[in-house]
Amino acid sequence: MKILVINGPNINMLGIREPGIYGKNTFADLLALLEQTAKEEFLTIEQYQSNHEGDIVDKIQAAYGNFDGIVINPAAYTHTSVAILDALKAVSIPAVEVHISDVDAREAFRQISYAGLYCEKTIKGLGLKGYRQAILYLKEKYA
Numbered sequence: 357m358k359i360l361v362i363n364g365p366n367i368n369m370l371g372i373r374e375p376g377i378y379g380k381n382t383f384a385d386l387l388a389l390l391e392q393t394a395k396e397e398f399l400t401i402e403q404y405q406s407n408h409e410g411d412i413v414d415k416i417q418a419a420y421g422n423f424d425g426i427v428i429n430p431a432a433y434t435h436t437s438v439a440i441l442d443a444l445k446a447v448s449i450p451a452v453e454v455h456i457s458d459v460d461a462r463e464a465f466r467q468i469s470y471a472g473l474y475c476e477k478t479i480k481g482l483g484l485k486g487y488r489q490a491i492l493y494l495k496e497k498y499a
């Protein structure tokens with residue numbers, strides 16, 4: 357099974373960015389966790405991070421026919437991007453949304469998720485562990 361993990365803007369700043377909210381784990385720690393999960397679970401996992409909305413749309417489109425599942429943390433684009441929602445709908449690949457922080461307990465503008473309107477599950481507030489849970493969910497349901 358091939359899973360694409362997409363991370364939106366500023367996720368590459370993990371460990372530096374607002375550690376009180378996102379924790380002290382670094383982006384390199386996230387990449388290591390994905391690599392370890394791929395090995396343990398016999399999955400092919402590709403990670404893509406971009407700070408640019410259109411590049412994320414391009415990556416989702418390119419996943420068509422190439423991936424069996426998508427784990428996506430659209431970061432700030434969660435709350436603004438109809439384009440990312442439409443791209444997910446266009447490729448129709450099973451997807452799970454992840455947020456490192458508990459967005460429910462944060463500002464009002466974080467309460468809307470456009471990507472979440474497509475994703476079949478949302479995991480939030482579990483830190484990096486949320487990515488592993490999302491991958492295991494897709495494996496259990498679709499592998």
Ligand code: DQA
Pocket residue numbers: 365366367429430431432433434454455456457458459466
């Ligand atoms: C985030 C939550 C978003 O509101 C924020 O803009 C992010 C990260 C999270 O993982 O908790 O950049 O998606």
